[in-house]
Amino acid sequence: MNLPENLKYTKDHEWVRIEGNMAVVGITEFAQNELGDIVFVEIDSEDEELAREEVFGTIEAVKTVSDLYMPLSGKIVEVNDELDPKPELVNKEPYDGGWMIKIEIKDPAEIEGLLSAADYKALID
Amino acid sequence: MQKTPLYDRHLALGAKIVPFAGFAMPVEYSGIQQEHRAVREAAGIFDVSHMGEFWVKGPHAQALLQKVCSTDVARLPIGKAQYCYFPNGKGGVVDDLLVYAYEAQKYLLVVNAGNIQKDWDWLQANNNMGAELENASKHMALLALQGPCARQILQALTSVNLDDLPAFSFVVAQVGDLAQVIVSHTGYTGAGGYELYVAAEEAAVLWDLLLQKGAEKGLVPCGLGARDTLRLEMGYCLYGNDIDEQTSPIAAGLGWVTHLTAGREFIDRPLLERQMKEGVAERLKGIVLLERGIPRSGYLLVNEAGEEVGRVTSGSQSPVLNQGIGLAYVTKPYWKTGSRLFVRIRNKDIAAEIRKPPFV
Numbered sequence: 236m237n238l239p240e241n242l243k244y245t246k247d248h249e250w251v252r253i254e255g256n257m258a259v260v261g262i263t264e265f266a267q268n269e270l271g272d273i274v275f276v277e278i279d280s281e282d283e284e285l286a287r288e289e290v291f292g293t294i295e296a297v298k299t300v301s302d303l304y305m306p307l308s309g310k311i312v313e314v315n316d317e318l319d320p321k322p323e324l325v326n327k328e329p330y331d332g333g334w335m336i337k338i339e340i341k342d343p344a345e346i347e348g349l350l351s352a353a354d355y356k357a358l359i360d
Numbered sequence: 361m362q363k364t365p366l367y368d369r370h371l372a373l374g375a376k377i378v379p380f381a382g383f384a385m386p387v388e389y390s391g392i393q394q395e396h397r398a399v400r401e402a403a404g405i406f407d408v409s410h411m412g413e414f415w416v417k418g419p420h421a422q423a424l425l426q427k428v429c430s431t432d433v434a435r436l437p438i439g440k441a442q443y444c445y446f447p448n449g450k451g452g453v454v455d456d457l458l459v460y461a462y463e464a465q466k467y468l469l470v471v472n473a474g475n476i477q478k479d480w481d482w483l484q485a486n487n488n489m490g491a492e493l494e495n496a497s498k499h500m501a502l503l504a505l506q507g508p509c510a511r512q513i514l515q516a517l518t519s520v521n522l523d524d525l526p527a528f529s530f531v532v533a534q535v536g537d538l539a540q541v542i543v544s545h546t547g548y549t550g551a552g553g554y555e556l557y558v559a560a561e562e563a564a565v566l567w568d569l570l571l572q573k574g575a576e577k578g579l580v581p582c583g584l585g586a587r588d589t590l591r592l593e594m595g596y597c598l599y600g601n602d603i604d605e606q607t608s609p610i611a612a613g614l615g616w617v618t619h620l621t622a623g624r625e626f627i628d629r630p631l632l633e634r635q636m637k638e639g640v641a642e643r644l645k646g647i648v649l650l651e652r653g654i655p656r657s658g659y660l661l662v663n664e665a666g667e668e669v670g671r672v673t674s675g676s677q678s679p680v681l682n683q684g685i686g687l688a689y690v691t692k693p694y695w696k697t698g699s700r701l702f703v704r705i706r707n708k709d710i711a712a713e714i715r716k717p718p719f720v
Contacts (some may be wrong), residue, residue, distance in 0.1 A: 239427045249573075268376075269393065271376070271392055271585065272389055272391050272392050272393045272394075274654065274677040275652060280383075293706070295653075295654050295677070297393060297585065297589060297676055297677055297679070298387070298392065298585055298588075298676070299656075300654065300656060318718075
């Protein structure tokens with residue numbers, strides 16, 4: 236299971252890449268594998284300000300649908316439009332082309348609450 | 361958790377294993393959509409050994425089946441299989457199944473894995489005529505070889521001429537080195553193909569042989585995920601989703617396998633006959649989403665005014681159409697083919713249309 240060390244994780248199987256006051260968010264290799272073939276990702280929350288744990292979108296796989304949760308509070312400043320024509324990027328490159336949203340972080344103290352790669356690995360093992 | 365005789369094969373092929381009806385089953389190997397397309401375009405092999413098999417034998421076998429089955433088993437010639445259901449005595453369905461007229465006074469019933477014990481108890485409880493019953497579920501494996509290339513792949517392995525085996529016919533044949541395989545021209549995918557019943561201890565030999573010989577024709581191992589999307593594209597019912605102890609088989613569209621032969625007294629006949637004559641309040645229909653979205657079991661169907669007019673019982677993305685498709689119980693007059701309604705997906709109403717399956 237690929238779990239890059241430079242990323243933070245959540246118990247909801249999202250990864251977070253901190254870039255200054257921005258956070259890039261996607262779902263983990265484990266999550267995409269559990270979901271199977273992803274059919275589309277629906278994110279209607281661009282420009283909205285959402286709190287940590289709030290739903291920012293949904294991900295539809297052939298077998299199931301799953302909510303996507305904010306790993307940190309903040310404003311969604313960018314959504315990955317590439318996923319519209321190519322939802323399979325989430326399966327193929329969960330940590331790269333499969334990224335989903337960019338958040339303007341509201342409260343940097345929340346970053347402390349995210350999991351390290353080792354913590355997340357312990358969670359899914 | 362029970363395992364089929366092919367469990368180790370699935371692990372070796374890297375399948376994702378999930379619990380299903382008490383069995384550890386492969387849900388996918390390479391991915392549901394890829395497996396699905398392989399079956400539509402070439403061939404796929406499914407391990408469905410979790411399904412249950414009962415033998416019903418002896419001079420009273422037919423009498424028992426005439427009582428519990430929705431179809432007229434007396435009309436089923438030896439060598440033929442028939443799809444039917446067990447009415448539950450309360451207007452619902454115990455299970456749906458295939459009945460094979462194996463030889464004189466000997467029938468094979470193939471039932472859903474999740475209902476093996478329930479069906480067995482049901483047959484015992486209704487067997488006041490003294491038919492001989494044998495539960496062979498643990499001793500029989502079942503492989504489904506499906507797809508347009510299935511015939512070619514199987515023909516290379518058997519001396520039986522498959523052109524002489526029409527749909528819903530079966531024959532006991534030698535396949536490879538296995539002397540006794542029930543080759544049945546049936547399936548649950550709509551892609552054509554065969555279901556192969558074999559002794560549990562011979563399942564791995566047959567599986568390996570088919571995978572090896574079929575590979576050049578594009579055969580891939582397929583899991584329950586693709587089995588579900590394939591049957592859904594054809595609009596076939598799945599017990600537990602679309603039909604159950606509460607649903608009327610007539611509402612579910614199973615009137616065509618409800619045989620009202622004169623003088624045949626089967627369970628629930630008067631009730632079902634009345635429903636067929638007078639109609640039912642809702643019907644199981646195909647729906648296609650006109651916008652992006654996937655209907656899922658339990659979602660509501662609403663009309664333009666937002667009033668509930670039905671509920672989804674099965675749904676997925678069609679890997680062929682790349683559209684959301686499903687089966688839903690719909691009230692009159694919204695059940696009419698072509699009528700427009702909406703599927704309520706979380707907080708949004710997504711436009712949909714009633715369509716008569718198959719969807720592809």
